[in-house]
Amino acid sequence: MLTLTGIQKSFPGVKALSDVDFEVRAGEVHALVGENGAGKSTLTKIIGGAYTPDGGTITYDGAARRWGDPAAAKAAGIHIIYQEFVLFPHLSVAENIFKGNEKKTAFGLIDHRATRKAAEEIIARLGVRIDVDERAGALSVADQQMVEIAKALIHDVKLLILDEPTAVLSEPEVELLFDLVRTLRSEGVGVIYISHRLDEIFELCDRVTVLKDGQNIATRPIGDTDHDELVSLMVGREIENYFPPKATAIDMAAPPVLHLRNISVPGRVSNVTLNVQPGEILGLAGLIGAGRTELAQAAFGVIEHDGGEVFVHGQKIDPVTPRAMIRAGVGYVTEDRKGQGLFMNLDVARNVTGASLGEFVSGWMISGRQEIRAAETEIDNFAIRCRGPLGDVDKLSGGNQQKIIFGRWTRACHAALVLDEPTRGVDVGAKAEIYKIMRSLANEGIGILMISSELQEVVGMSDRVAVMREGALSGLLEGPEISEENIMHLAAQTDREAA
Amino acid sequence: MSGATQTGAPAFGGEFFARYGIYLFLALLIAGGGLISPSFVSAGNINNMLVQLAPLGIVVIGQAFVIISRGLDLSVASVMATAAVMTSLYTSDNSSAPLIVASALAVALATGLVNGLLVTKRNVSPFLATLATAIMLQGIRFWLTSGAPSGNIPPLFKQIGAGSLGGVPISLVIFLVIAVVFWVVLHRSAYGRALYIVGGNPIAGRLVGLSSDRVIIVAYMISSTLAATAGLILAGFAGVVDNFVGRGFELDSIVAAVIGGVALSGGRGGIAGAVVGAAILIAIFNLVLLIGAPVQFQIIIKGAVIVLAAAFYVKKSKS
Amino acid sequence: MSNPALPGRSNLRRALSSNGALLAVIALLILLVLVGAGLNDRFATVSNLTNVFEQSAGLGLVSLGQTLTVLTAGIDLSVGSMMSLISTLASGLIDGDLARAAWVIPALLVLAAAIGGGNGLLIHWLGVHPLIVTLGTGTVMQGVVLLYSLTPTGAMPFELEWIAYDRFLGLPIGATITVLLFVLVALMLRYTTIGRDVYAYGDDPEAARLMGISQRKVLIFVYAMSGFFAGLAGLYLSIRFGIGDPYQGQNYTLASITPVVVGGTMLTGGRGGVIGTLFGVLLVSLLNNLLNFLQVSTHLQLVVQGLIIIAAVSIYIERKRGLA
Structure with a gap:
């Protein structure tokens, strides 16, 4: 037909x-x-x-x-x-x-x-x-x-x-x-x-x-x-060639870079406690609507949470606001890159320096020259294909836009990164590049919390996987337990469990 | 340049026009006006236009700050008139000057603060918030002056508004100083950057740790303060005060900003464009009068220019 | 037939939340009359209230049209100039001759609707915010009317004055017709496809497009209606004053928005309606009247007007949560 x-x-x-x-x-x-x-x-x-x-x-x-x-x-x-x-x-x-x-x-x-x-x-x-x-x-x-x-x-x-x-x-x-x-x-x-x-x-x-x-x-x-x-x-x-090798060992004894304790968001997240260890990529899986994004937003102070505490490097953040989290060294890459991430009205350099402006300010003034130099560094680091630091960002491909966002947050953050669907709308070649970037950041000691709805990505990238269902943590998988089947089992309410 | 830079993508015609078309247009307008009517480019007339440009230019700079924050300030005219009225409230000698300036400033800062708070904390649309404060301010002004201001303006303000220094109008000097200072604030300071980020994408601004409320409130306060300054200058220029000093400036300043490429959707445009937009408006008004056309054509052309300028920038940003 | 499984409370809550603004403005209106009656014994008399009603017809007509543009998350800043244009042209062309009024008035109403529709078309074509488009076209119209005449000119036929001054069964005719027009538009919004499309477009223009609703048609419709009712207001006022005035509508542009927001129609579009605006008009008119009785200076009345706008908008606002 x-x-x-x-x-x-x-x-x-x-x-x-x-x-x-x-x-x-x-x-x-x-x-x-x-x-x-x-x-x-x-x-x-x-x-x-x-x-x-x-x-x-x-x-x-x-x-x-x-x-x-x-x-x-x-x-x-x-x-x-x-x-x-x-x-x-x-x-x-x-x-x-x-x-x-x-x-x-x-x-x-x-x-x-x-x-x-x-x-x-x-x-x-x-x-x-x-x-x-x-x-x-x-x-x-x-x-x-x-x-x-x-x-x-x-x-x-x-x-x-x-x-x-x-x-x-x-x-x-x-x-x-x-x-x-x-x-x-x-x-x-x-x-x-x-x-x-x-x-x-x-x-x-x-x-x-x-x-x-x-x-x-x-x-x-x-x-x-x-x-x-x-x-x-x-x-x-x-898949083995697609994803970079995982961390050899995560130091579970080390103090977590990011510790969420009993985070609740009315109607969306109930009582979630999570640790992100230095150098690990912690996958956060679950069905759409399971409350993963809300958890991340609450942890970053974007939406209000109802009780619960956030610690960075053992230091309690109070009140939890984006500014306080950035100061403590935590960055948040949203799933909506165009709507909530990029400054479409500004050029590549200003997008890269957006979260670390303090670095370029002396007194009241911003040093434009230093910004451009910083942007050139990130363009090289992440192999961003653009017209240079002064080029527009709106016409770049999703992968290059995402790399600009990575450039922004790696400049600002040294403790942990929360990534919400980091490869959404990115083509396969750029995906592999982003995976490599994520792994090398982790290898530098940054803890990464990665929300993803692509099971292969979760399985291929995560050192540990936390699974959420209906706002609550339904399980934590490690090492060989990490499989699509186990994740789906924890993410979806199956008849077996209901019985 | 880094090796990753894409090659073979030079600036093309459309982008050039979007960025510099406005300056080209002003130049053509002045040249064309000179051809049509030589007296248009006479020293006397240019001086005349510059004196007219000063108050509008000062207001449009503040308006640009607000529009870049994704707002709109309809209260500037009311602030201008209220500041102007202050000059007649006290004694008519120069001793009251500090008091006049202080009270004008107080009115301005309070208005800007209220506008900003309504827009940010109460989520009121900028259009309605600034409209409401404008109306209230008008009421307060009428009440203060019992309908019509009486009393004289201290000579100091007349000198500032109408006098000149070595042939250069003092008001023009003040305008130029303000333009330079606020150019630096907008384009070189951390506050200016925060304004562009918040105006362009408020959510992204919040996520990089900016306090968008504070940034927006300051923009409204800058706008009101500059409007009050323009009101004092205009009162001095006229030498007498009525309750409607600055009438029409709220719309003219928005129009000038839009002509100058300051986008109502926020985050785009700058001081130079806004000021050139004001200059184009003044030049068109002046030219209409010089060629002997009825004054109504000023109004008609102004209306057409608003729509055309806005359409021009929208089409450009879409292409 | 209601679904028995659903708790009745939810129906009540829903009715309250969808009509809350309307109920609030009606309650305020009643409160105002009661307070006014307590403060001044001549306020709550039939003759005073009838007078207020009669005087609110002009504002009512403009606000009626304005409501439609606001329902689409737009605004029409050309209504004041439209009033001035239509009233001056009517008065000038008719010049007191009833025979000419018979064709001039319908022709001018068509013109007003056509110019309004042109606004809608421009907004659709250019993709420029309605605020800017109507500000521009309104300015052009103001220039045109001033080219036609700088001062009030001509005359409206006195034979038509009954519309503005006479009473039928004690009700002022012009104002009563205005109320009927409100009801008519309310029914149109509720029972015609284009009426529902106005709400759908105001709720989410992109969803409307995906559902096959013509955005162009909706925009032309609401701005044509806005132009038409502004033209009608211009005609009504020129009949009332006997002459058209090129500055007649000057204060009406912004004034027309106050009753709309007081009546609970959101500037963000999709919610509200013309009945709310009707009560908004009555509330604003009554309040000004009461302040007159209380000998509050007209100056402070302005302050009150500003406060009303802020209060109305702050009350109806939806608090944002999270990122959206």
């Missing part, structure tokens, strides 16, 4: 898709897998009309299509449920479900009562219990997901795209979703199913396509492949 041939798409600094062929048949569930940044989201946005491809053809329902807006794709029966929901937080659930398809009275006016009723029916069909009058912004993430699915169901949907739908769902909710997808399949709907969880794919899907670095590496019927083959296709190289 849908055939893509030779699809191309570039963004400034990144080639997102090159020459991708892809096909979905009616009545099949087609899995789309690949590492973060492999091009899955870009591909789905092109299918859904949110992006226009730079080249290639789209054939849908037997005719060539070239839609450039989401409305046209939707009209043709294509529906996407994005990982980031498209919800209006201040509108009601019923209104969100029927946005653009409101029930009308005979006079063409919106019939709110009929809309409510229809919304309740759809919600009932999903088998969940959601108040359709509630504001969408007030729902839990799982319920928001259900609202997103409900939005698709009101249409005569022919092709449904689910982008990481289970990331925020609990086990029973996942089962509910799978039943729903199977029903749709039996009704002849084509489904594109994007997920990192390979076991789900083997349970649910008919075929699987692997994307890597913006290319279609392989499309296989699910019966002709196995878990190991998919992983090696996705990663595309031997």
Whole structure:
């Protein structure tokens, strides 16, 4: 029903898709897998009309299509449920479900009562219990997901795209979703199913396509492949060569560089205690919504925590503020590089020196010359490819932008670094470079707390792994215990534990 | 240069225009104006324009600080008028000068502080916060002066506002000194850098340990203080005080800043651009009058220039 | 049919949180009348309250249109100039001749809506903040009206004065029509697609785009409405005063925003509504009236107006948490 041939798409600094062929048949569930940044989201946005491809053809329902807006794709029966929901937080659930398809009275006016009723029916069909009058912004993430699915169901949907739908769902909710997808399949709907969880794919899907670095590496019927083959296709190289060697031994007796004691954030994090030892990379794994980012933010003083203490080199930090943490030698690299990390309005040099301005100030004045010299040093150290210290940062690739952030924090911090998804949106080559940088920082004695949702990264980089589930620490893995399976076991609530 | 520097990427035309187009435009405006009307570039007229530039230039510098912080200061005109009114509240000889300056300064600092606190601590949009303080200040001013100020301005202020030193207007000298000082503050001091960081990306600013509230509050206080200075100069220039000294300066200063490349989205632009923006505005007003067009065309051109200038910078930053 | 499994308290809480601003402003209004009645026995009389109501029609009309732009997280700073332009053109072109009014008035209302729509289109095309765009177009309009006439000119036909001065069943006609227009717009916002799209756009413009809502259509709609109602306010005031004035709208641009924020519509868009604004208008007008009764100088009334804005905005503000 849908055939893509030779699809191309570039963004400034990144080639997102090159020459991708892809096909979905009616009545099949087609899995789309690949590492973060492999091009899955870009591909789905092109299918859904949110992006226009730079080249290639789209054939849908037997005719060539070239839609450039989401409305046209939707009209043709294509529906996407994005990982980031498209919800209006201040509108009601019923209104969100029927946005653009409101029930009308005979006079063409919106019939709110009929809309409510229809919304309740759809919600009932999903088998969940959601108040359709509630504001969408007030729902839990799982319920928001259900609202997103409900939005698709009101249409005569022919092709449904689910982008990481289970990331925020609990086990029973996942089962509910799978039943729903199977029903749709039996009704002849084509489904594109994007997920990192390979076991789900083997349970649910008919075929699987692997994307890597913006290319279609392989499309296989699910019966002709196995878990190991998919992983090696996705990663595309031997993991041993990809990640630098781990620390030979972590001195657990040494005082921790960063010690979090009983940190709680109301509703998000409960009573977490963690030590980061000098020279180690401590991975922090967990599902989305497990509270990892909130823990990091609380530890850095960005959000308020409710009780709990933070120690750096044994020294209690009180009050915990970003400024105090930086003074103590701790840096925080956020997951949202563009929104919360870079100063897009300033040049490379000013981005590099942003956290260590004191170094360049004498009296009131900043020495611009020293800043540029410092920036040149970091450009060399981290092999940042840019137009020099005075170049703009906004048009650089994700990897180079991330290296600038690393340059900023290594100048300012000598004790510990908290890294939230350090390789998100970074291409594979730059990833390897960033891994090398992280390891060499650790080897210099800096303790690194690395939050990551990529299990391979967690397994490949961490000397120890802490796993969070529903705001609490659910386990700590060391040495040979560190495996994807063990991490997932601790991260997801499985039936075995519930029993 | 380091070996990692990318090669083959020289500055291209668009970027050049975005950065220097404003200066080019001023030069063309002056040259073109001179061709149309030779008296436009006469010494007398240029002197005249510079005297007009001084107060607007001083205000626009403060406005630039606030806009770079992602704010907007609609209270500058009200602060100007309130400072101006101070000159007539005390005795009419020079002995009251320190008192006048002190009270004008006090009004300015208080207004800036209130603006800054509302914007940072109470999360009020800058537009509404500074609008509200402007209205309140106007009420206080009317109340202080019972509707219309009476009393005379001490001669010292008249000298500062209208006098000259060796042929150079004193107000112009004051403006130039202020411009240089605040250029240094904005472009060379740690505070200036903090302002750019906080204005460009407040969250990132917080994460590198900056106290964004303090940085923003100081920006509003600078703006008010400079507005008060301009108000005193303008009162001295006119020689008489009314309650509306500086009327229109709030919008003119925003317009000048936008023309000069200070982006309302925060974090971009500088003193030189803002001052040149003010100069362009003054030159256009002057030219409209010189060529004998109705004064209304000043207003129409001003309106068109606002939209065009803003559109120019938006398109540039998108490309 | 309500879901019995859901606790009733949550419904109450939701009703309070979504209408809290409206309830607050109504409560304030009642409080104001009670306090006023206690302070001055001529304040809470039917004749005084009716007068206040009648005098608030002009402000009401401008604020009605302004509410829509604010709901999209925008603002229209050209409404004052629009009022001046339309009122002066009307008065000048009609010059007291009722026959001419029959085509001039509709034509000018179309013009006002068209210029307003042009604002919306410019905002969409240029991607420049509405504040700047409407400041610019408003300035141009002010220049144009002053080119047409520097002083009040012409005359409005006295045959139309009943709109501004007469009463029907004791209710001032102009003000009552204004209230009906508020109700009409409220219904439009609630029961038409474009009305809901205004809220959706104000809530999240990017989500609106992904949902296939035309951003251009929404922007043209709200700014055309804003222009239209500003034009209507200009016409109403020129009928009331018998003549158009090129400076008529000068103080209305900023004044039109106060009732909007007092009525609980957020400058960040997506929340609030015109009924809140209606009560905001009444609250502001009544307060000024009360201060007059109390012989508070007009000067201090300005201070009070500033305080109201700050109080309103501070009360309705959503405290930010964390990084967002």
